[in-house]
Amino acid sequence: MVIFLQNLVNALQWGSFYALIALGYSMVYSILMLFNFAHGDIFMVGAYIGFGVSIGLLALSSSGALAMPNWLILVLTILFSMFLTSFVGMIVERVGYRPLRNAPRASAAITGLMIGIILETGNLILMGARRVSFPSLIQTTTYTVGGVFVTNKKIMIVLVSLLLTLALHQFIRRTKWGMAMRAMAFDFAVVPLMGVPVNTVIALTFAIGSALAAAAGILFGIAYPVLDPYMGILFGWKAFVAAILGGRGSILGATLAGFLLGFTEIFVAMIFPSTLRDLIAYSIILLILTFRPHGFFGEPYSARLRL
Amino acid sequence: MLLSVENLHVSYDNIKALHGLSFRIDEGEIVCIIGANGAGKSTTLRAISRLVPVEAGTKMTFMGRDLLKYPADKVVSELGISHVPEGRRLFDNLTVLENLKLATFARKDAKAIGKDLDRVFSIFPRLAERQHQKAGTMSGGEQQMLAVGRAFMSGRKIMLLDEPSMGLAPLLMKSVFDSLQEINREGTTILIVEQNARMALLFAGRGYVLENGKLVLEGGSEGLLANPQVKKAYLGG
Numbered sequence: 001m002v003i004f005l006q007n008l009v010n011a012l013q014w015g016s017f018y019a020l021i022a023l024g025y026s027m028v029y030s031i032l033m034l035f036n037f038a039h040g041d042i043f044m045v046g047a048y049i050g051f052g053v054s055i056g057l058l059a060l061s062s063s064g065a066l067a068m069p070n071w072l073i074l075v076l077t078i079l080f081s082m083f084l085t086s087f088v089g090m091i092v093e094r095v096g097y098r099p100l101r102n103a104p105r106a107s108a109a110i111t112g113l114m115i116g117i118i119l120e121t122g123n124l125i126l127m128g129a130r131r132v133s134f135p136s137l138i139q140t141t142t143y144t145v146g147g148v149f150v151t152n153k154k155i156m157i158v159l160v161s162l163l164l165t166l167a168l169h170q171f172i173r174r175t176k177w178g179m180a181m182r183a184m185a186f187d188f189a190v191v192p193l194m195g196v197p198v199n200t201v202i203a204l205t206f207a208i209g210s211a212l213a214a215a216a217g218i219l220f221g222i223a224y225p226v227l228d229p230y231m232g233i234l235f236g237w238k239a240f241v242a243a244i245l246g247g248r249g250s251i252l253g254a255t256l257a258g259f260l261l262g263f264t265e266i267f268v269a270m271i272f273p274s275t276l277r278d279l280i281a282y283s284i285i286l287l288i289l290t291f292r293p294h295g296f297f298g299e300p301y302s303a304r305l306r307l
Numbered sequence: 308m309l310l311s312v313e314n315l316h317v318s319y320d321n322i323k324a325l326h327g328l329s330f331r332i333d334e335g336e337i338v339c340i341i342g343a344n345g346a347g348k349s350t351t352l353r354a355i356s357r358l359v360p361v362e363a364g365t366k367m368t369f370m371g372r373d374l375l376k377y378p379a380d381k382v383v384s385e386l387g388i389s390h391v392p393e394g395r396r397l398f399d400n401l402t403v404l405e406n407l408k409l410a411t412f413a414r415k416d417a418k419a420i421g422k423d424l425d426r427v428f429s430i431f432p433r434l435a436e437r438q439h440q441k442a443g444t445m446s447g448g449e450q451q452m453l454a455v456g457r458a459f460m461s462g463r464k465i466m467l468l469d470e471p472s473m474g475l476a477p478l479l480m481k482s483v484f485d486s487l488q489e490i491n492r493e494g495t496t497i498l499i500v501e502q503n504a505r506m507a508l509l510f511a512g513r514g515y516v517l518e519n520g521k522l523v524l525e526g527g528s529e530g531l532l533a534n535p536q537v538k539k540a541y542l543g544g
Contacts, residue, residue, distance in 0.1 A: 179409050183398045190396040193356060195384035195413040195461050 002147040007270045008263075013154045013223060015262025016161035020216035021239035022246060022254040023168060024089075024209025030185040030249025031205055033105065037112030038092055039213060040236010041119040044229060045088055046214025047134070047221050048123060050081040054135050054218075074137040078160070078218050082211035089210025090203045098199070116233070123229040131228045134221030157219045164215055168208065169251045177204060185249045241285060247295030256296060261285065309334045309496055310355070310369050310465060316362035317347075317354050324350045326520040327364075332465070337488075337497045339507040339528075341541055342517035348500035349393050351517070352467045355498075356390045357382050370464070384413035387464035391471060395454040399443025403434055403453055406442050410461035420460070427456040430486050448479035455486065465496040472503045484510050504541035508532050516541070 021043050028036045054077040061068045068076075096115045100108045141152040172178035180201045184191050191198050220235075221227060242261050246253025264281045272280055289295075308331055315328040325347045332338050342348050353359045355367065357379040367374035369386050382388050389410075398406055407427060411420045428435035431452040437445060442453055451471060458466050468487070472480045484506070491497050500517075501507035508514055508528040516524035516537060524537065531537050 176408070176412055179401065179405055180412060182400060183409055186398050186400045187396055189358075190392055192358065192379035193383060193390045193392065193461070194410045194457070195380050196409070197378075197380045197413070 003270065005146075005148045007266050009148060009150055009154060011263040011266035012158045012259070013262075014266055015259035016158050017216050017220050017235065017258075018239050018242045018261045019165065019255045019258025020161050020212050020219075021235060022242035022258045023165065023251060024213050025240050025243035026246060026249060026251070026254040027181070027205050027209050029243060031181060031188070031202065032097070032101075032108075034097065035109050035112060035240070036092075036097075036206075036209075037109060037236070037240075038096070038115035038119065039112075039209065040232035040234075040239065041116040042085065042089055042092070042210045042232070043213040043217045043220075043235055043239075044227075044232030045119055045123065045217075046081060046085040046210070047217030047227050047231065048127065048132075049084050049088075049214060050077055050218035050221055051132055051134055051227060053077045053081050053084070054137060058135055058137075070137050074222075077137070078215055081218055082214045085214035085217075086207035086211040089206040089213075092210075093203060093206040098202075116236075120229045120232075127229070131226050134218075134225035134227060136225065137222065153222055157223060160215065160219060164212060165251065165255050168212070171208075172251060177201065181205060182249075241282075245285065245289060245292075245295050247298035250295070250297035253295055253297035260288075308332070309336075310498070311367065312351075312355065313366040315351065315354055315365050315367065317350050317359055318362060319350075319359075324520055325354070328517075328520075328522055330515055330522065330525070332496060332498055334496055335491070335494065336513070337491055337499070337511045339511035339514040340498070340500045340517050340522075341502070341504040341507050341514055341531075341537075342500075343541075344502060346517045347520040348502075348517055349469050350520075352390060352469050352498070352500060355382075355467060356388065380413065383461050387462035388467065389458035389461045389463050389465070390467040391454045391458045391469060393469040394473070395450050397442040397450055397453055397457070399441060401442060402439050403442055403445070404438040406453055406457055407434075407438075407460050410457045414462070423460055427459050430459075430489060431456055447474050448476070448483070451475060451479075451483050452486070455483065455490075459490060459495075463490070463495040465498060466490070468497065468499040470501060470503075471499065472501060472506055480506065504537070505532070 021039065024039050024042070025036060028034055054073060057068065057073045057076055060066050061073060092115055096111045097108060100111055138153065143150045172181060180191065180196045183194070184198065184201060238261055239258065242257040243254050245260070246255070246257035264284055265277055268281045269277045310332040312331070313329045315325050317325040328351060340348055340351060350359060354361050355374065357374070357377060361375070365375070369388065372386065374382065377386060398409065401409065407424060414420055433449050434452055434456055437449065442450065445453065455471070471483055475483065487497060488510070499507055499511060508531055511528055513527050514525070514531050515522050516531070524531065524534065532542070
């Protein structure tokens with residue numbers, strides 16, 4: 001039982017990363033019917049931006065110019081990096097996807113792959129071929145609850161990701177921008193007739209998705225403080241799986257599927273040798289998808305794509 | 308003159324859909340374009356709403372302004388041209404109220420929006436009853452009311468209506484047209500395209516006949532209703 005609970009705690013943290021990245025995939029996919037394959041690399045870029053921002057803030061703080069407690073540096077790093085990374089997402093959309101808005105979907109998909117490669121190699125050139133280690137902004141405190149080890153970092157990571165997911169959910173349900181996104185997911189072609197500037201809504205969608213990926217990148221850096229330019233690839237693929245498994249355009253679905261992936265991986269690794277983890281975990285996910293090919297909570301949408 | 312269309316040419320994938328249409332609409336009018344399926348009626352409305360690209364040589368002005376300088380969303384939000392598309396195209400996943408509110412996305416006059424919403428609910432009381440229901444769960448007639456209500460909310464110097472009678476029982480059709488008449492009396496100009504030529508001509512003050520992407524006839528509704536050519540082709544003899 002203690003082992004089970006211990007793994008549950010680990011799975012919650014692991015699933016948080018997938019869930020946060022999956023949201024960005026899911027939003028873009030539901031609105032544009034587009035697989036934004038560069039999104040995993042946005043997660044990587046976000047982690048690096050977080051690295052840069054935190055190093056900068058730490059230097060500023062220790063130089064005495066603006067002394068800040070570390071928790072404040074962490075909060076500022078998350079917020080500022082989300083802000084900066086949202087621009088990376090908007091640039092990717094503007095430069096990579098918008099010119100191909102009416103091109104065949106396959107062209108848009110390979111655009112994502114190419115942008116991914118550009119971001120990876122661009123980073124390699126910028127930062128050199130070394131791994132960087134994310135600064136430890138908070139001291140790890142370990143609590144023991146009934147034999148289960150829980151660290152303050154794990155609690156923080158799970159809480160922050162749930163908080164961001166909840167905020168996104170409220171944004172999409174309650175604001176006019178969120179309403180426009182839901183309308184575009186249903187029937188893109190008629191949305192301009194409502195006086196809605198669709199390009200602005202699309203840019204905002206990329207901005208939010210990228211900001212969430214950046215948050216995931218920083219949280220990841222706090223839990224596993226080694227960053228490398230290719231860290232986003234496998235993570236991106238898996239989060240993509242979560243987005244589709246969650247159902248088209250469903251925030252709840254993408255979140256649950258992200259956690260499901262985390263749980264499956266961690267619990268498979270609990271029972272089997274860890275080299276078999278992904279083999280068995282993704283066979284299970286494949287089986288689930290076979291029985292629910294539309295995912296968990298797919299939103300309905302109009303089949304009429306043209307007006 | 309409110310809307311002027313001159314020499315409108317549109318092609319889809321190199322197939323010519325409209326061959327140089329020209330027509331004008333004055334403020335306060337109800338004008339219809341009748342024609343068979345595929346004649347180019349919907350394309351004409353889409354061109355005015357800037358949803359499809361037009362070819363060189365086309366000139367369109369609205370209240371003296373060059374329509375071609377406005378992207379689709381600004382045609383609605385800045386010029387006040389609203390468009391009820393063919394097949395209604397509601398957002399089934401949004402509630403009735405959300406559908407109406409989305410149409411005010413670019414408007415900033417909160418007070419006037421509230422008044423317009425009340426007006427829509429007084430014209431179509433059914434929509435008020437169902438405001439928290441998903442649009443996709445309503446009957447065809449109610450959906451057409453919502454489509455008109457949505458256009459009313461988005462801005463309404465002129466309302467472009469694409470086959471509003473489609474799929475409606477005669478009684479419902481009449482009630483929708485009565486409501487449109489009311490909206491027109493309050494100052495909204497109406498351009499309607501219809502396959503149901505009799506209904507459209509009885510409703511409009513004047514009309515155009517569109518055949519294979521060309522306007523072939525025009526005139527007052529009574530004249531067109533009595534015209535033997537129109538009778539034979541569109542009014543069932």
